[in-house]
Amino acid sequence: MSASALHILVLGTLALIGVGLYGLLAVRNLIKVIVALQIMVKGALLALVMAGAAAGQPNLGQSLAATVIVADTVVAVVGLALAVQVRRHVGTLDVRALSSLKK
């Protein structure tokens, strides 16, 4: 893999993780939080594929990435189901309303 391709991939990874992290820190809507989490995981996926290619073991990196895609889908589904339940019980999707366990 050429050096410039590696640079592009590293930048892409950092950008995806950065956008996801910003979303997690700043966004208050639970659905958007799950979207942000997904963006972050896509960054990690890209990093896995890139690391596999850079280390000369593209098969390993890609099969790990495929595994992560499966796990990540489950996370998204469960997260969205939780969001539906939160909306039903709490009446809002604002994550600040979820701190009611404190006290």
Next chain:
Amino acid sequence: MANGFLIALVIGLPWLGALIVWRTGDTRPERQHRLAAGFSLAAALAALLLLTAPGDSPALTLALGGLFGDFTFIPDGLGVLLAAIATVVGSLAVIFSMDYMRGEAALGRYYALVLFFIGAMAGLVLSGSLLAMFFFWEITALCSYALISFNNDDPKAVAGGIKALLITSLGGVGLLIGALVAYAYTGSYQIADLLAGTEAIPPDVLSLIAFGFLLAAAAKSAQFPFHSWLPGAMEAPTPISALIHAATMVNAGVYLLARFYPAFAEVPGWTTAVVAVGLISALMAAAMALVAQDLKRALAYSTISQLGYMVYAVGVGGVFASQFHLLSHAVFKALLFLGAGAVIHAVGTRDMRQMGGLGRRMPFVRNAFVIGALALAGIPVLNGFWSKELVLEAGLAGGPGWAFAGMLVGAGLTALYTFRMVWLVFYGEPRAALHAHDATPAMRFSLGALAIGALLTWLLAGPLGHLFEATLPHHELHVLSTGELVAEIIGAPGTWLALAVVAAGLALWWWRERFRWLAAMLEPLGRAAEQDFGFEWLNARIAGATIGSAEALRTTQTGLLSWNVAGIVGGLIVVLAVLLLAWGA
């Protein structure tokens, strides 16, 4: 291998029994009693058979692989002796419970926890892997906690259980740190590798392991400054006090010190620290036993004091003396606790001020209790006499003079508080109109077996010594046959000195009216002892400070998602920075 199968039985039978008794359900109490007794007796039989087939190499290996290494089980002298004590005293305590716990609710929970404990205790002493030992160590602590709090609608029982759990878990951290550091330097969790490979460990790291283990041992064996959990543990049903808090679990600390003595003996300051811990515990607890009003608490203080003797014996290099005293103490203190249990069961109170003159109404219990008391006081031909003399002899030969003098004073105090206890409970005039009846058949069986043990176990000294010599390659032992040992003890000047001190303790009690002036002089000391020498106050302060700081730190728990994510990322950045710095250095 045959003894590997026996080890599996010794640990597995009680655990299987625990499951079966629990599944039997509390609607069939008779079957629960019989099943528990059957499984504990079978385990005791397997442990006694194991005594005849010792070895110094792993007899049973569970290859867990990876980071856990192999969980090995080694039937060496130390291990089989303590496993036999745990299962035999355990089965006697279970048989005693058949009458003591009759009619109690939640029998299934009681017996399941007792049997689970017996198996875990056997596993703790037989395991040859530090990590397996740590797991069993914590299982015994959890069982002890659950059984102290067995009457879980009594706030005192719950508080006592939590106190015991907190303090012994603190000690467990010492053991875990020691085990992990040993793994980092020797590359193995096997105890034999640590004992053989101390040269490969830098001195300061070895002393970290040694003092970590000392912390664990002091917390488990209720030694200074962690002794305060044991009196609180007396809220447990009395057979539990006899089994866990006198005969087995509290010995685990002494066992740990004895097991690793060859590795740590050369660590600067370690043996002195061990001697000091034993000495302070022995004297302080004896003073507290002298002023205690609660029969079980008096016995608990006496246990701390006698464990102090064993710790002291390890500190002066008398590994065999400490284990021999451990055997004697397990037998006579289990006898005393079960005798106390029979008394408490009959009269319904633990306050010695309300007892008195009970001997005429319960002669069997009195006779058994007096045998145990004489052994505790160190009166000749009972097992406590031989083992205590052996401890004192080891102290005179290998330890500092000031410690020996202190332990002699402790022997006198032991005699004094023992006779006070016997007198208050069984002799004199009845001080309250208490209904009393003598022990029931199952109680008589346990008491009788232990009383015979208190009279006879010292005859095992020679065979035990040879067993230790044959199977503990890293310990340097000075082994004698029973006859030679008896001759040596009788011929030693220390014995006669100790007997004179014991007689002085006895005389002090006998002519206590004439020594009123002495009692008046020591009044402030007695009051300090009643206040637990301020340790209860200190414990309350530490608990208060912990709860206060937890309350203060609650404000950092906002419960907001974005703050938590920021915390995780911040933590990750710190870890990465540390790794980068370490990598650059």
